[in-house]
Amino acid sequence: MSQKNKLQVEAIFQGTVIDHIPAKVAIKLLRIFKLLRTTERVTIGLNLPSNQQNKKDLIKLENVFLNEDQANQLSIYAPLATVNRIKNYIVISKQKLKLPKIINGVLSCPNENCISRCELKSSDFFVRFKINKIYLQCKYCERDFEHKIVIFNNI
Numbered sequence: 001m002s003q004k005n006k007l008q009v010e011a012i013f014q015g016t017v018i019d020h021i022p023a024k025v026a027i028k029l030l031r032i033f034k035l036l037r038t039t040e041r042v043t044i045g046l047n048l049p050s051n052q053q054n055k056k057d058l059i060k061l062e063n064v065f066l067n068e069d070q071a072n073q074l075s076i077y078a079p080l081a082t083v084n085r086i087k088n089y090i091v092i093s094k095q096k097l098k099l100p101k102i103i104n105g106v107l108s109c110p111n112e113n114c115i116s117r118c119e120l121k122s123s124d125f126f127v128r129f130k131i132n133k134i135y136l137q138c139k140y141c142e143r144d145f146e147h148k149i150v151i152f153n154n155i
């Protein structure tokens, strides 16, 4: 590994490294998935050089571990991201993300009349594939939205 790469992914003792986030998306992930609700050290790399993508973002969360379901929810915004879990400076698992079946509590429903928006409910969306597109169906108003519409509504 070159010196440049070492600095880019400086090791953490334990925690989670979310790598291969599309450039400009890390800040959204931090906000939407409330990853800053921690007093632990969080390091963010923006617009880093990447072999697979032109530029990438990276998030390091020390002493924070995302479970598989939490990690998979990130795939709505960062489908090619990998979630690395680190212990004693060693990567103990490297998870490639899969679309989750359900997204809970992070996205608000684009339907202004939806009950999930006026009561303090946590939102729930069922994730479905239809003709190569991802749709999110709100559990409360049962409306189907193309996932880009929901994402655009939650930027």
Ligand SMILES: [Zn+2]
Residues within 6 Å of the ligand: 109, 110, 111, 114, 115, 116, 138, 139, 140, 141, 142, 143
């Ligand atoms: Zn709804």
